[in-house]
Amino acid sequence: AQSVAQPEDQVNVAEGNPLTVKCTYSVSGNPYLFWYVQYPNRGLQFLLKYITGDNLVKGSYGFEAEFNKSQTSFHLKKPSALVSDSALYFCAAGGNTGFQKLVFGTGTRLLVSP
Amino acid sequence: ETGVTQSPTHLIKTRGQQVTLRCSSQSGHNTVSWYQQALGQGPQFIFQYYREEENGRGNFPPRFSGLQFPNYSSELNVNALELDDSALYLCASSSTYNEQFFGPGTRLTVL
Numbered sequence: 331a332q333s334v335a336q337p338e339d340q341v342n343v344a345e346g347n348p349l350t351v352k353c354t355y356s357v358s359g360n361p362y363l364f365w366y367v368q369y370p371n372r373g374l375q376f377l378l379k380y381i382t383g384d385n386l387v388k389g390s391y392g393f394e395a396e397f398n399k400s401q402t403s404f405h406l407k408k409p410s411a412l413v414s415d416s417a418l419y420f421c422a423a424g425g426n427t428g429f430q431k432l433v434f435g436t437g438t439r440l441l442v443s444p
Numbered sequence: 445e446t447g448v449t450q451s452p453t454h455l456i457k458t459r460g461q462q463v464t465l466r467c468s469s470q471s472g473h474n475t476v477s478w479y480q481q482a483l484g485q486g487p488q489f490i491f492q493y494y495r496e497e498e499n500g501r502g503n504f505p506p507r508f509s510g511l512q513f514p515n516y517s518s519e520l521n522v523n524a525l526e527l528d529d530s531a532l533y534l535c536a537s538s539s540t541y542n543e544q545f546f547g548p549g550t551r552l553t554v555l
């Protein structure tokens with residue numbers, strides 16, 4: 331069965347510092363991996379995806395993610411955090427069916443302090 | 445903002461009642477997926493509709509059912525509501541083999 335783990339409930343970082351939000355996955359076949367962000371009382375907003383190709387994926391708002399097949403990880407990164415990045419971040423995976431059923435992690439709350 | 449809309453925004457029901465939630469997909473998208481997000485949890489896949497046919501279902505009982513219409517909008521119906529059905533229900537639309545775009549959700553409270 332597919333699964334996604336986000337080991338940190340919360341990540342705290344100071345504005346201007348780099349941030350990393352961790353994600354590991356377990357899927358059958360080639361993984362299709364996604365990051366979404368959720369602001370309070372809002373739906374999920376798509377940030378980026380990995381399907382194939384370059385292991386470093388660039389997405390919206392300066393975010394990027396690094397796919398590591400040997401470690402089955404897909405960590406979200408940003409070189410310089412903004413206070414406005416504070417939100418709930420979800421990693422999701424689709425397996426062989428790719429874009430059919432997405433399995434989500436439990437989410438990581440990012441708190442960026444001024 | 446995505447072009448996915450959901451109605452209503454909030455809904456309060458009592459146990460045993462039935463509810464219908466609605467979703468309008470983004471223009472050009474032929475696939476709609478529904479997810480349940482309980483408080484403090486990640487979204488859980490309920491089912492997906494592709495060109496009016498169910499195209500995959502998660503671990504939800506049959507009292508969760510759905511429809512997709514020719515214009516690709518969709519409904520989620522839940523019968524015999526239980527307290528544990530209280531959650532944010534998210535609709536996502538996508539075109540074939542592309543990422544899903546989510547609507548703002550409907551928050552359902554079951555008393």
